[in-house]
Structures are given as structure tokens and as C-alpha cells.
Amino acid sequence: MNVLENRLARLALKGDRQAFEELVDLYQGKLYHMAYRMLSSRQEAEDVVQETFLRVYKNLERFDDTQKFSTWIYRIATNLCIDRLRKRRPTYSLDAESNDYEGLDGYSMIPSDDRTPESELILTDTQRIIQEAMESLPPKYKTVMMLRYLHDLSLQEVGDILGMPVTTIKTRVHRGREFLRKKLEHRL
Numbered sequence: 001m002n003v004l005e006n007r008l009a010r011l012a013l014k015g016d017r018q019a020f021e022e023l024v025d026l027y028q029g030k031l032y033h034m035a036y037r038m039l040s041s042r043q044e045a046e047d048v049v050q051e052t053f054l055r056v057y058k059n060l061e062r063f064d065d066t067q068k069f070s071t072w073i074y075r076i077a078t079n080l081c082i083d084r085l086r087k088r089r090p091t092y093s094l095d096a097e098s099n100d101y102e103g104l105d106g107y108s109m110i111p112s113d114d115r116t117p118e119s120e121l122i123l124t125d126t127q128r129i130i131q132e133a134m135e136s137l138p139p140k141y142k143t144v145m146m147l148r149y150l151h152d153l154s155l156q157e158v159g160d161i162l163g164m165p166v167t168t169i170k171t172r173v174h175r176g177r178e179f180l181r182k183k184l185e186h187r188l
Helices: 002-013 017-039 042-058 069-088 117-122 125-135 139-150 155-162 166-185
Strands: none
Touching: 002 017, 002 069, 017 042, 017 069, 017 139, 042 069, 069 139, 069 155, 125 139, 125 166, 139 155, 139 166, 155 166
């Protein structure tokens, strides 16, 4: 897929509208899902997706086709989400000492946005509580946790998207999990 996306990006840069439309088709749903998970607002998620594609279109000449296109577009969308989250509420710091707990094992219980009547019946209080805890994460942890566990990206991919070293990503995953554990130990 990487070769196809990079080829489409090169064609779009040369003015091929069909190639750009194919990129939009490939990423529109994925970016919306990520933005909705981060922002919990359909309107804001739609706005982020639109702004992401505007920035991609305007900055195609900056895309380094030796890199993965997916990393580049996710970085743009993620940064737009983080900007919105920062404007929405103050930044919290969880840099206090942390204990070496294993963390949570309930990421698979986070409900998806693709609910059916059957899945609505399966949706439990536990899932709702976990979802609320994920929503309450400070932006720097929420972003990493969403990319890592909801989009099933590797630590390296998350680092590439956010432009951070893997060691920073590991720390933020650990602290995000610790934050969730503390939030959930009183509720579950």
C-alpha cells in the first residue's frame, strides 16, 4: 500500500485530481475515526479531516516519498486534534512518580463507533466506564493511547506520526495506562 500511496501523492502533486481523490477515499474514514475518538465530537472530527486534506493538498511538495504517506497524513491529523484539545482545556501534567504496575488489559473493551443493535446490547457498563476514562486522559497521553491501542499501531509508528522517540512513546503509554488504572480502580 505504501508504494501506491506514494505514487498517488506524486501524481496529485503534478495536478492529477483523480489521484488526490483516491487518497481522500483511502484515508477519509480512518482519519475521521481517529479524530472522533480523540475529540468525541462528530463536527470537530469532520472539521479535522477536512483541514487535514486541505493541508495535505497545499503541502504535497513537502511530502518526503521515502517515508510512508500514512505516517505523514496521520501526523497532520493528530496535530490538528491535539491543537483542538489544547484549546479546549488546560494541559495537565502527570509527571509525578509512577509505580511499576502492569496496567490495564481492557483496551479491547473500548466500544467502536460502528455500533449495531446487537453490539449495543453487548455494550456494558464496564465499556462505558473505560470509554469515559479514555476520554478523560490528558491530550498527550490520549493521543498516544488512541494511536497505540485503537488503531493498533506499533510504538515506532506512533513515534513516527508524533515525531517523537520511541522511548518517549513508551513512557507516555506507561503513564497513560497508569492514569487509566488509577481512574478505573475506584469505578470497577
